[in-house]
Amino acid sequence: MTYLVVCSVALLVSCLTFFSGFGLGTLLLPAFTLFFPIEQAIAMTAVVHMLNGMFKLALVGRHADRVTVLRFGVPAIVAAFFGAWVLQWLTSLTPVYRYTAFDHTLEVTPVKLVVGLLLLMFALLELLPRLRDLTFKPSYMPVGGLLSGFFGGLAGMQGALRSAFLVRAGLSKEAFIATGVVTAVLVDVSRLGVYTRSLVHVDALDYPLLTAAILSAFLGAFAGSQYLKKMTMPGIQRLVAAALFVAALGLVMGVL
Numbered sequence: 290m291t292y293l294v295v296c297s298v299a300l301l302v303s304c305l306t307f308f309s310g311f312g313l314g315t316l317l318l319p320a321f322t323l324f325f326p327i328e329q330a331i332a333m334t335a336v337v338h339m340l341n342g343m344f345k346l347a348l349v350g351r352h353a354d355r356v357t358v359l360r361f362g363v364p365a366i367v368a369a370f371f372g373a374w375v376l377q378w379l380t381s382l383t384p385v386y387r388y389t390a391f392d393h394t395l396e397v398t399p400v401k402l403v404v405g406l407l408l409l410m411f412a413l414l415e416l417l418p419r420l421r422d423l424t425f426k427p428s429y430m431p432v433g434g435l436l437s438g439f440f441g442g443l444a445g446m447q448g449a450l451r452s453a454f455l456v457r458a459g460l461s462k463e464a465f466i467a468t469g470v471v472t473a474v475l476v477d478v479s480r481l482g483v484y485t486r487s488l489v490h491v492d493a494l495d496y497p498l499l500t501a502a503i504l505s506a507f508l509g510a511f512a513g514s515q516y517l518k519k520m521t522m523p524g525i526q527r528l529v530a531a532a533l534f535v536a537a538l539g540l541v542m543g544v545l
Contacts (some may be wrong), residue, residue, distance in 0.1 A: 296505040303509030314338045314445045326379045326485050333482040334445050339477030341506040345470045348514050352467035357458050360430040362472040365438030369476040372442025373483035395543035405442045405540030412534040442480040
């Protein structure tokens, strides 16, 4: 069941979101949280997201707009590092509250509470039309890089904000996709530098599952580059929002 859920999500979402620029991390994170602690789930999601981004980089990277990458991507790298550091700090704090349900004691740690609230926020971004269509002026590119990078480092949720800013950068469709891919890879490299301890020093980490998820995402990205000719955003956005909402409630309630 673990392989079926994680690999199916990785393959399908990587394919469906090839053109949107976001969705893999937001849907893969809830899948991993079903089977792993939240800090491990975020780290494993980051590995799949980064390697899949590098694969997409090989496919479309030549179309990236260098000026936008510098204005948006460089601030994102710095902010991602701090976001990942905040995540590591939150994991060391004591639980915020505990309660008993169905003869089980459930506890909510600070990191679960913060990430859960963030997921709820991003679910609203996907569900509410006025927020879903939110875009920003090109002059705010560095600010967008900081926000996208920080939330990417903290919770792996960088794509929605990144797309909201880049869509106003005056880029062609090919440049929009490629610039988003380059920025995503930069953010993932930055945050993985902080996440490394969570990956290396965890005996129970399922590396075969992680490998299977990476290969599934590769296959999905390749299929997307070959067969999807346009973005099918409404259905994807509803699916993303539903997964975010369920994962957020699970984290806030201490179930995940």
